[in-house]
Amino acid sequence: MEHVVNHREPDRDDPDPMVARRARISRWVTFAKRVGYAAMLVAIVAFVAAFAFDFPSWAVTTVVVALIAAVIILPAPIVMGYGLRAAERDERNARRPH
DSSP, X not given: XXXXXXXXXXXXXOOOHHHHXXXXXXXXXXXXXXXXXXXXXXXXXXXXXXXXXXXXXXXXXXXHXXXXXXXXXXXXXXXXXXXXXXXXXXHHHHHSXX
């Protein structure tokens, strides 16, 4: 799993509020990705258990619920992670002398 952005903690004296905002968003994106991928892992483990035990209803229900949770949770933090990385890349390029 890739890291979203550098979780640089903003200095208290940092005049750029965007750095603080980006760091806060980055923490939430990382948390949401972990939750979404954990739901995916639960779905995979439950599917293996369901396959091994002739697909009991509890296992099938767990697979379906975990997959639905992953599908609902994961898209937004993945896209936001790409946006955060692009913003940091643009900021680094803007600081470089041309």
